[in-house]
Amino acid sequence: MSERNRTGAVVPESRPSEGDLRRRLEGRVELIESALRRYRMLERTLDSRGWRRTLQDEPSLIQDVLEVEPTLLEALERTERRGEQEGWPEGSSIPKTASRVREVRERMAMRVRDALLTRGLVTESLSLEEKLRELKEVCAQEVSLQRTPTEPFALRIASVGRAPQYVVAFVFVLAALGLGVGILWLLLLGSTGVALVGGTLALVALLMGTVTLLRMKAPGVVWLTPERVVWMPPGDEPPVAVRLDSLEEGGLQLEDGGGALSLRGDHFIRLTRFDGASADRLRVLLELFRDARVRAQAARVDRRVELLTFSALLRRKGTWSSGQAVLLGRGVFFLPDPDAGAALLHAATGRRLLSSVELECVLEGLCWQPESELDAYLVRATVATGGAAWSSQDARVARDIPLEQEVHITRGEEVLVGNVGLTKRELAYRLVHAWSEGLQDSSEDVQPKLSSGS
Numbered sequence: 001m002s003e004r005n006r007t008g009a010v011v012p013e014s015r016p017s018e019g020d021l022r023r024r025l026e027g028r029v030e031l032i033e034s035a036l037r038r039y040r041m042l043e044r045t046l047d048s049r050g051w052r053r054t055l056q057d058e059p060s061l062i063q064d065v066l067e068v069e070p071t072l073l074e075a076l077e078r079t080e081r082r083g084e085q086e087g088w089p090e091g092s093s094i095p096k097t098a099s100r101v102r103e104v105r106e107r108m109a110m111r112v113r114d115a116l117l118t119r120g121l122v123t124e125s126l127s128l129e130e131k132l133r134e135l136k137e138v139c140a141q142e143v144s145l146q147r148t149p150t151e152p153f154a155l156r157i158a159s160v161g162r163a164p165q166y167v168v169a170f171v172f173v174l175a176a177l178g179l180g181v182g183i184l185w186l187l188l189l190g191s192t193g194v195a196l197v198g199g200t201l202a203l204v205a206l207l208m209g210t211v212t213l214l215r216m217k218a219p220g221v222v223w224l225t226p227e228r229v230v231w232m233p234p235g236d237e238p239p240v241a242v243r244l245d246s247l248e249e250g251g252l253q254l255e256d257g258g259g260a261l262s263l264r265g266d267h268f269i270r271l272t273r274f275d276g277a278s279a280d281r282l283r284v285l286l287e288l289f290r291d292a293r294v295r296a297q298a299a300r301v302d303r304r305v306e307l308l309t310f311s312a313l314l315r316r317k318g319t320w321s322s323g324q325a326v327l328l329g330r331g332v333f334f335l336p337d338p339d340a341g342a343a344l345l346h347a348a349t350g351r352r353l354l355s356s357v358e359l360e361c362v363l364e365g366l367c368w369q370p371e372s373e374l375d376a377y378l379v380r381a382t383v384a385t386g387g388a389a390w391s392s393q394d395a396r397v398a399r400d401i402p403l404e405q406e407v408h409i410t411r412g413e414e415v416l417v418g419n420v421g422l423t424k425r426e427l428a429y430r431l432v433h434a435w436s437e438g439l440q441d442s443s444e445d446v447q448p449k450l451s452s453g454s
Contacts, residue, residue, distance in 0.1 A: 017089055025082060028075035029094055032101050035068040039104045046111035053236050055139040062136040065108075069129045076101065119240075119267045143230060143239040150299040151225040153368055157274075157282050158221050222271060224285055226298035226368070231269050240269045247290045254283055254355075261286075281361045283353070284345065288365040291349040297369045304367045305374055308427050309360055310407065312418030314388055323387065324359045325407070325418050326378060329434030330371065332395060332409055333378045334388040334416055335359065340381075347380035388414065392435040403428050 022029045042061050045054050055061060076098055088095050105128075112131045116123050119138050123131050147154055223230040232239045246265030253262045261271040261279060263286070274282065288294050305328065312325035314334045323336040335343060341357035348366060366374055382389045390411045398408035403425055409416045420428045 021082065021089060021094065025079055028079050031068060031071065031075045032079060032097055035072050036097060036101045036104060038064045038068060039101065039108050043104060043108040043111055046108070046115055050236055051115065052139065052238050056238050059136060059140060062132055062139070066129065066132050069132065072101070117268070143241045145230070145239065147225060148227070151227055152299070152302055153225065153304070155224040155285060155364065156221060157224065157278055220271070220273065222282060224289065226289060226295045229263065229286065231271055240267060242267050242269055244289050244295060245292065247286070252283065252286050252290070254279060280355070280358065284357055284361040285365045287345065287351060287353065288349060288362065294348060294365070294369070297373050301368055301370060305369070305371055306427065306431065307363060307367055308420070308424055308431060309363060310418045310420050310424070312416055315415040316388070325416060326363065327407070327428065327431050329392070329431050330375070331389065331391045332416065333382055335381055336385050336387055339385055343381040343385045344377060347384065348377045388416070397432050397435060403432065
């Protein structure tokens, strides 16, 4: 009887209260709760379109996570183990919070990895803390839009906007007309105060909305210098730059559809929403300035070489051939179709592209070379294609034929003729005038090459 009473008097050990559990865990629960808030904020930021700008403006979003990340896993393990051993208090939120932290942390880690991949950083072997520090360093880098002394020029190439800006302007005009009608209606009803106050607020909202929409729909812009390519994405995203000397073979890829280019160098960037012509132009220019010699020569010049291209016919030994003429103040070059652009690109860089290459795109980059270098590239291309290279000292422009009618140049028995468009005639007159007056400097070491090409 006494034994039964003694057994019945045993009181089962009660579970600790949530307050007791928090005290025993010495702040680990509070750390988990704080981590959940911080991880969620960073995850939402990385999941938004403007995450680069946000992290650049608010680096504390990453720093706050870095403050809890080193000790979080230990806090989770201790908390979960204590709860399993002693039992969770009735209705406790601690196990749910711990589970949510693990889920949010995993999703955030994927966002961080993807963000670093957009910059060309491979992070598979790094811990989350190391990835966060890499991301913080990347976001802290600001791209200067000022040219350096070794960047004498910057070529601008714009992508295609998401919506034509005239559409946005048309919508603004319609909204403004509707607003005006509404204000007039209120004035006729005698509600002057409502019309003035409401009309002013509506007008401000309309203007702000239009500006925001224009910024969102604006096209991205590429600035290309002899040292780097700077991509200014649409909207409010910060610019990204890739050094041209970091672009290796295969680092420039034209994606399927031809409207986007991916560059992989010291950073990885994806240039989007380019039409076919702009994408080809950008690809040719990048191939040019990926060449170390072309970059070095471009850094030496302070002005572009004046030149003019036009479709032309060359008569040689009684046979006419079509091609592209390049007119300079020191001579004229003829490159036969259809390989004029590809031949000049190969002459300058030693590389060939699988698709067609426009001559004007190649010359857009090569006109930022010293005149002697440009002449040498053109001579090399004419030799490779069977074209012609005539010095202004050996060839003659027909003075009795107006340029409005045609450009007519002869050298011995050979004749080169072509038509110059209206927008190019002023430049054509200036270059032809330089032939007779010698207004542009001539290079003695290139003249023998020019006079021998035929």
